Amino acid sequence: MKDLQTDPDVRIWNDVRYKTILPAAATGGAMSIVDSLSPPLSGPPRHIHHDADETFVMLTGTCRVWIAGEERLAGPGESVFIPRGTEHTFQVTAEAPSRHLVILTPGGFEGFFEEMAQGAFRIPEDMPAVVEAAERHHLTFTGPPLEPSP
Numbered sequence: 436m437k438d439l440q441t442d443p444d445v446r447i448w449n450d451v452r453y454k455t456i457l458p459a460a461a462t463g464g465a466m467s468i469v470d471s472l473s474p475p476l477s478g479p480p481r482h483i484h485h486d487a488d489e490t491f492v493m494l495t496g497t498c499r500v501w502i503a504g505e506e507r508l509a510g511p512g513e514s515v516f517i518p519r520g521t522e523h524t525f526q527v528t529a530e531a532p533s534r535h536l537v538i539l540t541p542g543g544f545e546g547f548f549e550e551m552a553q554g555a556f557r558i559p560e561d562m563p564a565v566v567e568a569a570e571r572h573h574l575t576f577t578g579p580p581l582e583p584s585p
């Protein structure tokens with residue numbers, strides 16, 4: 436595996452490292468794949484991808500994955516499928532970072548991570564800019580991140 440700590444093509448936003456390993460432009464828009472390395476207890480707010488199905492392929496670490504009110508753990512060797520239009524989020528557990536592949540079909544959402552890293556947008560100060568970019572990428576925020584489990 437590539438070292439996401441040193442890879443020059445990695446983009447960093449909110450301490451998460453993102454590397455697009457298959458851009459939508461290389462698939463005629465059919466899909467994209469982002470290799471990501473997320474620190475313990477990190478995870479996005481609840482959200483919906485309106486236009487794309489999302490698959491996580493877990494490589495290292497464990498995530499609590501919340502999909503439409505149901506929560507489960509996903510660890511190395513497992514995958515998670517989230518149909519488009521389904522509210523979801525995840526949080527890396529406290530023990531270790533999580534490296535996972537994020538596969539969007541169709542592709543294009545990788546542009547959101549590129550934009551966020553480029554602009555170094557902060558949460559919550561720059562939330563209007565984050566929401567605006569999210570809308571352009573067909574993503575709606577629907578709630579807060581998961582609370583760390585006790």
Ligand SMILES: O=C(Oc1cc(O)cc(O)c1C(=O)O)c1ccc(O)c(O)c1
Nearest residue numbers: 449451471473478479480489537558565
């Ligand atoms: O969009 C944000 O996060 C993500 C959404 C996904 O559907 C998959 C992902 O892998 C991520 C991610 O790794 O971050 C997001 C939006 C706003 C925010 O404050 C975040 O911390 C993440």
